[in-house]
Amino acid sequence: YGVVGTSHESADSMLDLLSKEVLDMIKLQKKINEQQPKCCSVDGIDDFIFVTRVGTPHRQDTLNRALRRIVAAANDEAEEGTVMLPRFSMHKLRKTACTNAVYSGASLEQIAKWLGHQDYGITGQIYSQARLDIQLDTSRKAIAGMPNEISEMSTNNDAENEPDKT
Secondary structure: OOOOOOOHHHHHHHHHHOOHHHHHHHHHHHHHHHOOOOOOOEOOEOOOOOEOOOOOEOOHHHHHHHHHHHHHHHHHHOOOOOOOOOOOOHHHHHHHHHHHHHHOOOOHHHHHHHHOOOOHHHHHHHHHHHHHHHHHHHHHHHHHOOOHHHHHHHHHHHHHHOOOOO
């Protein structure tokens, strides 16, 4: 069910990472839902945004089937041999959203809360590479902004420290 087990506080802070258009759409859907009676609660949460026509949270397998139909339809319309949309799942979308949150500056602890991970170590194992990529990119940008002599020294040191790929 997506963010089951997520506190309202951490779910609200995730909204800060969304575009204005997506946020407006979520607010509109929430208004529509407020006119419907609440039908269920999962882990104490009863204000789901995207629900079925009877007000229950969508099941992941149902959403994955819908995604497969969307991907198939998009690829059927494409030229032969062209893939317009790769196959993906709700789990991949969840991981993509969290990786983007890391790139946007969210802490691994905050992401662990959003995901409902009991152990921050799991989140660290999965998303620490994204954090390392950010640090490496930041270092490269800093080096690029240095005077040429220093930048050349650093670039030469990076080449010397690279593992031999033969």
